[in-house]
Amino acid sequence: MLPPASGTGKYFAKAAKSIRLIRQGCTNRPFFHISVTQRRRLNSQPVIEQLGSYDPMPNINNEKLVALNLERIKYWLGKGAHVTPPVAEILGLSGFFPIHPRSYMTAWRNRKTEQENIAKQIEAEKAKESTAA
């Protein structure tokens, strides 16, 4: 029998732990569990405990749903668990951590590209008008 995805609860006390996303969906349908595992384990191996879930596909209300068990996350952080960047980003957006630098970076890069696109559009329109006139 396969171990449960919600966690076996078994771990080595002195091994490093990591809170990470573990892909649970199927082909073309990503879905992630936020789980705490031993740091050197593969994502396909049994986890210690599931701490939440993350659905990266927006639903009909254009929401990406995240569930977090903050109490247990606190517990594992107290135990000195490492947090992987994607999880840190999610926790930052949820207000549990400070906003992750990568979130800031993607935000300002997106802003920049958007502004550039707008400038391009305006230029194109101007060029059109000049040719028409």
Added chain:
Amino acid sequence: MISQNTFLKRSWPMLIQCAEAHRKPRWLPVAKSKLYRIPKRPEVSEEERLELLRVNNNYKTQMRAIRRFYHEEMIKEKSTRDSASSEMSLRLEADEWERCVIINDKWNAQVATEREERRKIQLAEMEELALAKMEAKDKELKERLEKAAEEVRRQKALCETFITPDKLEEAIDYALANPIDYNYAIDLHGKTYLGTTTPTNVHKDEKTSTAV
């Protein structure tokens, strides 16, 4: 020596279904088509680099503080849990336990009364149902008996007209003495028309005539 149980009761299977099955195994060399491909380095401007550095430093500092906070909290909790065996906490626990027991007893009593009521109602319902069933059964039995008695009566009445071996000669004589001709028709008013339009016993008549 590895026992059989280590294989049977291990927490994860010996053969792992690899999630990254579509990827190249680690030990295979670089594909020929990708051998001289030089991946493009990401271009980060000086301004952006400095900003990122600043943000990252801030983040790291804050995270370190948060980590330390949770770690200290855990230690504190642990110490409180360890010191929970003091008299004060014992008394508090006992009080809590008593309160819980009282509440539990109350709930139990309430549930018991509810259950008793429910059981009474159910019993009454069951009795009613059983009585109704018995009545229905009695009625059916009676009906069947009546039906059977009726049948017996009818058969007895018929019995007098039966032809027994004793009466056989008599019946034959009677039948021969009173031949009945069924060759007739009935109209809507019940009037009988005796005789036939077509000769039925022509053959027999001929025979008799030739004999005569």
